[in-house]
Amino acid sequence: MTLEELATVSSEAGLPVYAAKQLADWLYKKKVTSIAGMTNITAAKRNWLEEHYEIGLTPPAQTVKSTDGTLKYVFPASGAFVETVYIPSDDRATLCVSSQVGCKMSCLFCMTGKQGFTADLTANEIMNQIQSLPENDSLTNIVFMGMGEPLDNTNEVFKALEILTEPYGYGWSPKRITVSTIGAKGLKRFLDESSCHLAISLHATNPKDRISIMPAEKTFPMFDLINLIKQYDFSHQRRVSFEYIVFKDFNDSPQHALALAGLLKGIPCRVNLIRFHAIPETPLEGVDLKKMEQFRDILNERGVIATIRTSRGEDIFAACGMLSTAKNKVKKS
Numbered sequence: 593m594t595l596e597e598l599a600t601v602s603s604e605a606g607l608p609v610y611a612a613k614q615l616a617d618w619l620y621k622k623k624v625t626s627i628a629g630m631t632n633i634t635a636a637k638r639n640w641l642e643e644h645y646e647i648g649l650t651p652p653a654q655t656v657k658s659t660d661g662t663l664k665y666v667f668p669a670s671g672a673f674v675e676t677v678y679i680p681s682d683d684r685a686t687l688c689v690s691s692q693v694g695c696k697m698s699c700l701f702c703m704t705g706k707q708g709f710t711a712d713l714t715a716n717e718i719m720n721q722i723q724s725l726p727e728n729d730s731l732t733n734i735v736f737m738g739m740g741e742p743l744d745n746t747n748e749v750f751k752a753l754e755i756l757t758e759p760y761g762y763g764w765s766p767k768r769i770t771v772s773t774i775g776a777k778g779l780k781r782f783l784d785e786s787s788c789h790l791a792i793s794l795h796a797t798n799p800k801d802r803i804s805i806m807p808a809e810k811t812f813p814m815f816d817l818i819n820l821i822k823q824y825d826f827s828h829q830r831r832v833s834f835e836y837i838v839f840k841d842f843n844d845s846p847q848h849a850l851a852l853a854g855l856l857k858g859i860p861c862r863v864n865l866i867r868f869h870a871i872p873e874t875p876l877e878g879v880d881l882k883k884m885e886q887f888r889d890i891l892n893e894r895g896v897i898a899t900i901r902t903s904r905g906e907d908i909f910a911a912c913g914m915l916s917t918a919k920n921k922v923k924k925s
């Protein structure tokens with residue numbers, strides 16, 4: 593709940609106005625696991641709260657550990673399962689959270705897209721992936737790059753972003769959070785209202801190619817989204833990156849690299865080149881490291897900062913959606 597929602601709860605409970613902040617403090621700073629633990633609230637009011645509300649923490653249903661230390665958690669949500677991936681490295685610990693059960697966008701290269709859409713996660717279900725994480729205290733960064741299109745569930749994602757960044761909640765700098773999108777309808781609102789970093793899933797250099805792997809290009813054309821991005825300032829606090837999965841014989845040639853550099857000209861950004869994790873029932877294939885390095889070098893020579901993202905957790909189905917697809921199938925059968 594946001595502070596405003598907690599103020600409504602306080603008022604229903606007959607608590608003073610300042611109690612909303614006390615509740616937020618117990619929830620997001622002290623991270624209590626029961627209402628009984630909120631010891632500066634009178635016993636009678638705690639009883640009332642327990643009768644009407646719950647903390648809303650649900651532990652993961654499954655955990656899988658990679659040999660490289662990456663942990664994949666499967667959380668129950670909206671009658672199904674979603675994935676959350678904890679990625680520790682030398683100087684940071686990043687959590688990749690989901691925002692929907694399934695996804696409407698049907699990207700050809702994505703297992704979540706193949707699941708179809710089941711439900712938007714509530715802010716509670718988004719926050720639960722963070723707060724019920726055994727490694728919660730060690731987190732340094734959060735990326736909304738798990739299952740679902742975050743800006744197709746803007747209201748609930750925005751509530752979670754507020755709780756994470758406002759002083760009454762986690763109080764994190766927005767610079768520690770990245771929202772990844774294909775450029776869905778909530779993008780303008782995100783650009784206007786949020787200071788969190790933005791990652792745009794591009795994966796092609798022209799609309800014809802993009803629509804063949806990302807049907808949502810029809811509704812959210814890449815040229816519109818690039819033009820929109822150009823209207824905002826990304827040269828200071830907030831950063832924008834473009835995600836580009838390199839597919840064999842599809843978008844991997846030097847000509848594609850040159851086209852991408854031309855497309856992003858004038859935008860202070862970074863390109864993350866991503867190796868494709870093979871998934872069932874898709875004709876797409878990845879490329880070798882040499883090809884990715886060539887692609888990166890062409891971008892860098894043209895003044896576009898490009899890096900190759902290190903693959904993590906390949907041995908535990910880290911490609912988003914694979915584990916939950918298996919688990920959701922078991923649940924249905």
Ligand code: SF4
Nearest residue numbers: 695697699702705740
């Ligand atoms: S890549 Fe993202 S937007 Fe596309 S189907 Fe998968 S989860 Fe949805």
